[in-house]
Amino acid sequence: MASREIEWLKREVVAWERDGVVDAATVARLRTRYALAAANETPWGRIIFGSLGALLVGLGIIALLAANWGDLGRRARTVIAFVPLCACALLYVTGYRRGWRSRAFLEPLGLFWGLAIGTGIALIGQTYHLPQDAETFTLAWTLLLIPVCYATRALAPVAGYFAGLLTWVSMSQLAGGVGLWYWPLAAIIVPLIYGVRREPEAEVRSTWMLWAAALSCTAALGITLEKSLPGLWMIVYTGAFAALLLGGEVRGSEERGWWRNPLRTLGGGGLAVVLYLLIFRWPWNDVGWNHWRADIFRHRWASVFDFSLGIALPVAAAFLLVLAFRRVPRRNWHGVPLLPAWALWGAAPFVTAIAYALAACGGSDQWPALLMTFYLAGLGLATLGEGLAGRRPGTINLGVLVLLAVIIGRFFSSDASFTAKGVVFIVCGGVFLAANLVVSRRMRQKGGAA
Amino acid sequence: MNRRWLPMIALIGLAAQFGAMGFMIIRREMALSNGVVCRFLTAPVDPYDAFRGRYVALDIAEANSRLCDREYARGQRIYAVIGEGTNGYSVIERLTPRPEAEAVCIRTRVLSCWEEHRQLPAGTNGTVRAGRFRDTTSVPTGRYHVRFALPFDRFYMDEKLAPEAERAYLDASRRGKQEGVVVVRVWRGLGVIEDLELGGRPIRDVARERLRR
Secondary structure: OOHHHHHHHHHHHHHHHHHOOOOHHHHHHHHHHHHHHHHOOOOHHHHHHHHHHHHHHHHHHHHHHHOOOOOOOHHHHHHHHHHHHHHHHHHHHHHHHHOOOOHHHHHHHHHHHHHHHHHHHHHHHHHOOOOOOHHHHHHHHHHHOHHHHHHHOOHHHHHHHHHHHHHHHHHHHHOOOOOOOHHHHHHOOHHHHHHHHHOOOOHHHHHHHHHHHHHHHHHHHHHHOOOOOOOHHHHHHHHHHHHHHHHHHHHHOOOOOOOOOHHHHHHHHHHHHHHHHOOOOHHHOOOOHHHOOOOOOOOOOOHHHHHHHHHHHHHHHHHHHHHHHHHOOOEEEOOEEEOOHHHHHHOHHHHHHHHHHHHHHHOOOHHHHHHHHHHHHHHHHHHHHHHHHHOOHHHHHHHHHHHHHHHHHHHHHOOOOHHHHHHHHHHHHHHHHHHHHHHHHHHHHHOOOO | OOHHHHHHHHHHHHHHHHHHHHHHHHHHHHHHHHOEEEEEEEEEEOOEEOOOEEEEEEEEOOOOEEEEOOOOOOOOEEEEEEEEOOOOOEEEEEEEOOOOOOOEEEEEEEEEEEEEEEEOOOOOOOOOOOHHHOOOOEEEEEEEEEEEOOOOOEEEOOOOHHHHHHHHHHHHHHHOOOOEEEEEEEEOEEEEEEEEEEOOEEHHHHHHHHHHO
């Protein structure tokens, strides 16, 4: 429980005692329990200042060594390259023997250790005049971060690891290489994040780690695709975002707030953006087998990865959809079973696959764009309906936002006359105003947020 | 994960970190003590690296592109066979996919590879332009341009000396007499820079002398 929530509870307990809801003994027990929770809380102030200190010391060492002391011999510089790493080893061993388990010690140590590795490699590069090979430099630094991540379980090395992997894969792919190694390398850190999530009082740290991993993997997905089959990215990306969204529902449907559930937030946001792009006609131009890419930099075997993802991600989304659906209580509206809105969002890869088949076989870009427009508008309506049913203003706004985005997007891209567009806009606006009026009245009657 | 494993992971990690850095050092020390000396003509200029500091960028006079009889994939590992040119400096003689037993080779990678084309003379008729070349004005020669990068493109120097070294080179090249030469030790495909010379003297000494003036 966060300190803000504990403070709220303490204030409430005083009010409960005053109103006679709880007796004095219960109040004492509650105070003892939450005083303990407050004492065990992560010392964020110390962690932030400690990490800033470690960062500044690390950067200072890098700058000092970059000055290149020409008077020092090769041997002396080689020894200096190991000094920061030796300092980290010494600190870790001392900390372990003396039982320093606090995050205020391990977080700055993880940050400094990560910088010490980079400093060492850079100094060796400087001493032996290594060529400008940023790709190898980044990969070596990133790989050597793995034990630091596991030994300290700190946020900075984990975030640095994913940032390093993403940088390396971008450079590798730009240089004509194949970045598929990204995925097994990223998977190495998954057990660590899973372990940290299960630790008590590690909610914030594990959430940041999950954000770093999810953002890096989402970006790397687009980079590592070989893109031999034009348009396959649509199925891959909708599949990936749907899997993230549904995975977030399965893992932490009870977690409130968009920040605390990175999978659900990133999956939902990503799906909205990708589906929005697909309501236009341009993504559907020249897609399918008839436009197979035969560029000189294409790696034939790497295309297998694209096809595997094109199948595996929608299958994963389907599996998670069933799993998540079995966990939610059934709801009815006048006897008609209602699907939760996220279940409809989760079906995105299958609808996209149908649209893709239409574009690839028929060759027309109009029908797939129209199908996706209706689908996204339907999702907006479903989200709006769910928000209204649950009286959740955030969900209502989200649904309205999706619907408005679809209408405005189609308005700018359609060839219809301005008269027709004007009439449609006025009708839509009228419907919205009327709906808003009705909802506000109902919410006032039922005591919800108006 | 059991917390008892953490010190073990830390120890293995430290061993890997020390090992990786040690391996980088030992290979280059071996090259510097056992390698064959090669001398390439170069033009030094003075840029900056955020991590490794000030360096002198080396623009090796040896062209970084060669014509080969076979096609190479982008990123493929190749070996540049070093020979001696007519001016006494080292030159890249040819590229091979594997190291040659008796030759001095430097390992590098293909940056790009494209087929060479020959222009057909104007007025060439359709009979000569047979098959798939019917509608073109050039035909492939069966040879390939292979672009590669020699693995020594920077010489790190003191932050005060590096700009002075560049100025020294510019002054020297304006007079048209002194040449920049990078001395490289090559051992088992690995090339390690030993020194950078200007007019037969180490560039560090030249720059230091200019700073003292």
